[in-house]
Amino acid sequence: MQLTEKHIELDEQGIGRCSVPMWCCGMPAGFCDEPAYGERPPSKEYRDATGRLWRLDGKYDGYVPGLACPAHGGPSIRVFKDGDKFCAVGLDFEDLQTSKAGFGDTKDEAISQYKAALMAKEG
Ligand SMILES: [Zn+2]
Structure with missing residues (x-):
C-alpha cells in the first residue's frame, strides 16, 4: 500500500486526500481519501498506564503518514x-x-x- 502524491501534497486549490490507512477485516483497505486541507498539527501527548498515547487536543491519535481530513485531525480551513x-x-x-x-x-x-x-x- 503506497501513499500517492495527493496523500502528501496539496494541489493548487489547497486540496489533497486523507492519508490515514483504513482497515477492513484485519486487512489493509486503502486510505481514508476524504478531502484533506493539510497535515494534522502537532499536539502535546501523554502516555497512560497501559502505554497508550493520547493527544491533549483530543484530535484523532492514530497513525497519519501524510495529509489528514478534518475528521482525522487535519485542518478545517x-x-x-x-x-x-x-x-x-x-x-x-x-x-x-x-x-x-x-x-x-x-x-x-x-x-x-x-x-x-x-x-x-x-x-
Ligand atoms: Zn481521513
Missing part, C-alpha cells in the same frame, strides 16, 4: 492561492460571492482574516 494573494475558506465553501473567506499576503494572514470574518458573522 482550506488555503489556496488566488492571484497573488492567499485565500482561506471553510469546509462549507461554495464560491467567493456567498461563502466567508479571508485574504492575505501569507497563509497565516488569510487564515486570521477568515476567522475574523466568521466572528463578524456570529457576533
